Amino acid sequence: MTATIRTTYREAVREAIREALRRDDRVFLMGEDVGRYGGCFAVSKGLLQEFGPERIRDTPLSESAFVGAGIGAALGGMRPIVEIMTVNFSLLALDQIVNNAATLLHMSGGQFSVPLVIRMATGGGRQLAAQHSHSLEGWYAHIPGIKVLTPATLEDARGMLWTALEDPDPVLIFENTALYNTEGELAADAGAVDIDRARIRRAGRDVSLFAYGGGLRKALAAADQLAAESVEAEVVDLRCLRPLDGAAILASVAHTRRAVIVDEGWRSGGISAEISARIMEGAFYELDAPVARVCGAEVPMPYPRHLEQAALPQVETIVQAVREMLGHG
Amino acid sequence: MNHHHALALLQGMLRIRRFEEKATELYTEEKIRGFMHLYIGEEAVAVGAMQAIGPDDAVVSTYREHGHALARGIPAGAIMAEMYGKQEGCSGGRGGSMHLFDRGRRFYGGSAIVSGGLPLAVGLALADKMQGRHRVTACFFGEGAVAEGEFHESINLAALWRLPVLFLCENNLYAMGTALARSESQTDIRLKAAAYNVPAESVDGMDVEAVEAASQRAAGAVRNGDAGPYFLEFHTYRFVAHSMFDAQLYRDKAEVAEWKTRDPIATYIPRLQEEGVLDDATLARMEAEIAAEVAEAVAFAEAGSWEPPATLTRHVYSSEGPAP
Numbered sequence: 233m234t235a236t237i238r239t240t241y242r243e244a245v246r247e248a249i250r251e252a253l254r255r256d257d258r259v260f261l262m263g264e265d266v267g268r269y270g271g272c273f274a275v276s277k278g279l280l281q282e283f284g285p286e287r288i289r290d291t292p293l294s295e296s297a298f299v300g301a302g303i304g305a306a307l308g309g310m311r312p313i314v315e316i317m318t319v320n321f322s323l324l325a326l327d328q329i330v331n332n333a334a335t336l337l338h339m340s341g342g343q344f345s346v347p348l349v350i351r352m353a354t355g356g357g358r359q360l361a362a363q364h365s366h367s368l369e370g371w372y373a374h375i376p377g378i379k380v381l382t383p384a385t386l387e388d389a390r391g392m393l394w395t396a397l398e399d400p401d402p403v404l405i406f407e408n409t410a411l412y413n414t415e416g417e418l419a420a421d422a423g424a425v426d427i428d429r430a431r432i433r434r435a436g437r438d439v440s441l442f443a444y445g446g447g448l449r450k451a452l453a454a455a456d457q458l459a460a461e462s463v464e465a466e467v468v469d470l471r472c473l474r475p476l477d478g479a480a481i482l483a484s485v486a487h488t489r490r491a492v493i494v495d496e497g498w499r500s501g502g503i504s505a506e507i508s509a510r511i512m513e514g515a516f517y518e519l520d521a522p523v524a525r526v527c528g529a530e531v532p533m534p535y536p537r538h539l540e541q542a543a544l545p546q547v548e549t550i551v552q553a554v555r556e557m558l559g560h561g
Numbered sequence: 562m563n564h565h566h567a568l569a570l571l572q573g574m575l576r577i578r579r580f581e582e583k584a585t586e587l588y589t590e591e592k593i594r595g596f597m598h599l600y601i602g603e604e605a606v607a608v609g610a611m612q613a614i615g616p617d618d619a620v621v622s623t624y625r626e627h628g629h630a631l632a633r634g635i636p637a638g639a640i641m642a643e644m645y646g647k648q649e650g651c652s653g654g655r656g657g658s659m660h661l662f663d664r665g666r667r668f669y670g671g672s673a674i675v676s677g678g679l680p681l682a683v684g685l686a687l688a689d690k691m692q693g694r695h696r697v698t699a700c701f702f703g704e705g706a707v708a709e710g711e712f713h714e715s716i717n718l719a720a721l722w723r724l725p726v727l728f729l730c731e732n733n734l735y736a737m738g739t740a741l742a743r744s745e746s747q748t749d750i751r752l753k754a755a756a757y758n759v760p761a762e763s764v765d766g767m768d769v770e771a772v773e774a775a776s777q778r779a780a781g782a783v784r785n786g787d788a789g790p791y792f793l794e795f796h797t798y799r800f801v802a803h804s805m806f807d808a809q810l811y812r813d814k815a816e817v818a819e820w821k822t823r824d825p826i827a828t829y830i831p832r833l834q835e836e837g838v839l840d841d842a843t844l845a846r847m848e849a850e851i852a853a854e855v856a857e858a859v860a861f862a863e864a865g866s867w868e869p870p871a872t873l874t875r876h877v878y879s880s881e882g883p884a885p
Contacts, residue, residue: 307681339656340876341648
């Protein structure tokens with residue numbers, strides 16, 4: 233049996249950054265308060281002391297400049313990890329992400345690739361209201377030229393970063409803030425994992441629950457509850473929203489004949505709509521019921537806890553969606 | 562100034578002028594489409610500044626970039642083919658007039674987002690500094706860029722981290738059709754750079770020798786280890802429309818005529834003649850050489866091929882991965 237260590241999602245990300253800094257001199261971390269403060273969510277705590285200010289770079293509050301500088305440094309032969317404090321702040325750097333990082337390879341006819349990793353915190357659930365809590369991963373997944381990762385497990389928090397750094401193209405990693413404190417067992421020798429495949433986290437035959445990031449835990453908890461009602465839900469962790477593992481989605485639906493998509497993002501025009509469309513295109517005749525979605529409510533995130541929780545998918549709402557689909561509602 | 566060098570400066574400017582005059586014709590013939598932004602009137606800046614930029618240095622440019630690309634040494638044929646959209650173009654035909662790239666010459670393109678190239682230049686310089694290379698990143702942009710947040714963020718970051726960026730502001734007085742005074746509360750652009758503790762100078766951008774002298778001085782300072790960035794503002798003027806769709810309702814014909822008396826080429830020719838550097842035969846030979854080069858560039862573009870639609874989705878990712 234493989235030896236394991238007890239760790240948290242936060243520590244797993246930190247260990248991934250530490251390993252990357254040790255393995256490759258070209259790697260450095262930059263962002264707001266990643267150094268002396270230790271990271272807004274304490275992810276980079278201690279790294280400044282270990283690696284020094286050249287490689288753990290505090291930046292001014294200039295998202296566009298430091299994301300763009302990450303692109304330029306990547307073009308210049310470095311392997312930057314740029315941390316953006318939250319997904320909402322990344323909108324200040326959208327020009328650099330969409331107009332430069334995602335397009336330079338194409339505009340240059342294949343001459344300039346951008347081996348850049350951008351990490352950012354995402355998601356709600358911490359009463360941080362309407363400018364710190366959104367889930368815009370699906371939005372970014374709309375853009376050709378970048379890759380969008382949503383680590384939901386300790387293995388992925390630990391293993392996606394190195395693979396992303398080895399990728400020649402820009403990769404965005406979304407860390408759901410609700411996950412940073414989650415604790416669990418991780419293989420002591422955990423390392424790099426793939427960044428283009430979905431994974432079945434729980435096998436089942438009656439319904440497929442598709443989830444990612446912060447939604448995965450809820451989908452797994454819902455599957456536990458449903459098992460008590462003799463409903464075997466298959467839980468598929470999407471892991472990567474771009475590229476989206478369409479084959480895994482269709483394979484699961486072909487097996488269970490029912491699909492419920494769990495997405496903390498807004499329903500209209502979101503990644504859940506894309507997944508649903510792909511199921512219609514590729515597995516329509518396999519379905520025993522219309523696809524269902526459990527999404528974030530279409531409202532900027534409210535501050536009070538009860539309203540915020542009402543705006544997010546919950547274990548109960550997922551369970552209820554499955555029951556209705558099976559006619560047990 | 563060395564005679565041979567002075568003639569090279571003149572030839573460099575004439576080359577850009579004649580290339581773009583031909584491009585204008587080709588645009589009218591619909592060989593070139595999309596937006597095309599001409600540099601006519603501003604040639605002294607590209608040619609003068611590029612004298613200070615070595616082959617290992619990097620260049621970041623804007624959508625008004627034909628002059629920068631030619632002065633950097635990208636072959637005229639590859640540029641023309643790119644404007645045609647042919648796959649023999651310097652960006653494989655994917656970019657067009659606004660997006661010229663050349664990896665071998667460290668030419669990091671034409672950004673068509675005003676000020677969008679500045680953060681990139683800061684990053685290229687950061688990579689050089691972190692890897693201990695004494696190189697300069699030359700970043701061209703127009704005065705319109707100084708209204709953008711990215712200008713301020715970038716110049717602050719370059720100054721804060723003492724990065725070897727040469728900021729080259731081409732002040733042609735109009736951001737498309739908006740005059741500087743109609744968009745800036747402070748029209749002395751040097752002061753904006755100076756506010757970030759960056760040494761800043763204004764230079765006559767219609768005088769190629771003045772441009773070169775200032776650029777050599779600034780690049781020398783930037784290249785010197787830990788000195789940090791340098792900012793040059795070149796006073797220049799665009800003699801033609803912003804793009805091919807511009808009726809120029811925003812400026813007086815008299816103003817254009819006044820600036821044309823300062824034409825960097827038309828004023829440099831008599832100056833060199835008076836100095837005994839240039840005679841009629843030399844000028845004629847120069848024009849003939851340039852005409853031949855431009856004709857060859859057009860022939861190269863005409864003979865180029867269209868990329869087959871079958872490869873449409875290439876160059877989105879570096880390798881063929883799973884379908885998105």
